[in-house]
Amino acid sequence: MIIMDLKMDNFCAFKDFHINFSYPKKVVNSYIENEFLPDHPNFRFKRINILMGANAVGKTSLGMMMKAIFNLIARQNIDIITRLINNREKQAGFSIDFIPDRKHMLYRVNALFSPLSKDTGTTEGYKPGNIKVEVFSASIGKNDSYEMCIMKLKPDKNIPEIGSSMEKLAAIPSGGWLFTHPMDVGSKSGTLGNEIDDSVYLEVLKRILMSLDPSIKNVEKSAEVDNSFIIQYRDKDIFVQDGEVVKENILSSGTKAGIDIAGILTAMIRHRNTLYYCDEKFSYIGSDVEKAVLSVMAEVLGQNEQLFFTSHNSDLLDMPFPKHTFSFLRKTYDGEDLRIECVYASDFLKRNTDSLRNAVENDLFSISPDLEQIYELQNLNKKE
Numbered sequence: 001m002i003i004m005d006l007k008m009d010n011f012c013a014f015k016d017f018h019i020n021f022s023y024p025k026k027v028v029n030s031y032i033e034n035e036f037l038p039d040h041p042n043f044r045f046k047r048i049n050i051l052m053g054a055n056a057v058g059k060t061s062l063g064m065m066m067k068a069i070f071n072l073i074a075r076q077n078i079d080i081i082t083r084l085i086n087n088r089e090k091q092a093g094f095s096i097d098f099i100p101d102r103k104h105m106l107y108r109v110n111a112l113f114s115p116l117s118k119d120t121g122t123t124e125g126y127k128p129g130n131i132k133v134e135v136f137s138a139s140i141g142k143n144d145s146y147e148m149c150i151m152k153l154k155p156d157k158n159i160p161e162i163g164s165s166m167e168k169l170a171a172i173p174s175g176g177w178l179f180t181h182p183m184d185v186g187s188k189s190g191t192l193g194n195e196i197d198d199s200v201y202l203e204v205l206k207r208i209l210m211s212l213d214p215s216i217k218n219v220e221k222s223a224e225v226d227n228s229f230i231i232q233y234r235d236k237d238i239f240v241q242d243g244e245v246v247k248e249n250i251l252s253s254g255t256k257a258g259i260d261i262a263g264i265l266t267a268m269i270r271h272r273n274t275l276y277y278c279d280e281k282f283s284y285i286g287s288d289v290e291k292a293v294l295s296v297m298a299e300v301l302g303q304n305e306q307l308f309f310t311s312h313n314s315d316l317l318d319m320p321f322p323k324h325t326f327s328f329l330r331k332t333y334d335g336e337d338l339r340i341e342c343v344y345a346s347d348f349l350k351r352n353t354d355s356l357r358n359a360v361e362n363d364l365f366s367i368s369p370d371l372e373q374i375y376e377l378q379n380l381n382k383k384e
Contacts, residue, residue, distance in 0.1 A: 010093070
């Protein structure tokens with residue numbers, strides 16, 4: 001699954017929101033090789049997307065929306081996406097351009113959700129009849145760019161013209177994805193499944209945890225309990241079963257996050273999916289470790305795969321990625337309406353010598369938080 005373009009309205013805090021993951025010009029000597037579809041060198045897409053911005057600008061919500069859209073397409077699960085509608089009394093909608101798993105067909109799904117009346121009770125809600133779906137597709141020619149291909153989009157002949165929206169969605173090819181968010185750390189909903197039997201996972205887990213905590217000397221699979229492993233310290237052992245630490249207060253927050261990070265990295269090394277969304281997993285982890293893990297992720301990411309990586313770490317700005325890798329989310333006011341916008345670094349910085357760090361430090365993208373609100377607190381002391 002590769003996402004090329006996404007528009008949303010009236011979901012979470014997104015109003016007329018648009019984000020694009022194509023880039024028009026080939027980058028010479030790029031750190032990220034082969035940023036195009038295999039055998040389609042002009043069909044360029046951002047294989048690595050580093051999403052940055054202040055708190056509460058929608059980085060986690062963006063991932064949740066992507067996951068909800070995929071679940072709607074793959075499972076026709078209406079509830080998982082309608083619960084993200086912001087104002088149920090207004091129309092909501094999305095439009096997404098994507099390429100299913102390792103298939104060279106571009107799909108576009110437009111979906112509109114009709115508003116509910118004010119008197120709709122809590123036991124009632126959206127039904128399949130509340131959704132209007134349009135599905136378009138186009139075969140990606142050998143020399144097509146994304147911009148050329150969208151001009152060829154037509155109603156998909158394999159989608160029934162007459163039928164419910166759910167029937168149309170069921171006919172769309174599905175893909176593989178992995179989303180992981182901060183709330184997943186240390187929970188059974190994290191990335192650890194039955195992969196404890198995977199020798200690669202154990203090796204990744206061991207190296208990640210030993211990097212985070214030098215007092216850890218080994219990580220090994222439990223011989224007595226299924227889907228469990230033991231973290232061996234110099235003076236004690238910690239038992240982890242089904243992704244949960246038995247004595248949770250013993251492990252640091254960073255070590256717990258490391259367990260989840262190991263699961264993501266293993267999935268990427270094994271190429272289990274084509275889309276990965278790694279959302280703020282490094283809040284309790286040092287900058288050098290985050291940069292090292294991201295560097296490995298960039299190295300192991302398959303050519304037909306896509307990574308989304310959200311972070312607050314400004315040190316990532318110094319990594320040798322092309323400018324189009326970085327996008328910034330920000331909140332702005334349109335009159336009295338609060339909106340989330342996406343700003344692309346490559347729209348502002350055209351030369352190779354342009355410094356992304358300097359641009360951020362000088363707030364070229366208008367993403368800095370309002371620190372005056374905090375500095376005003378010192379006046380409370382004066383009033384006392």
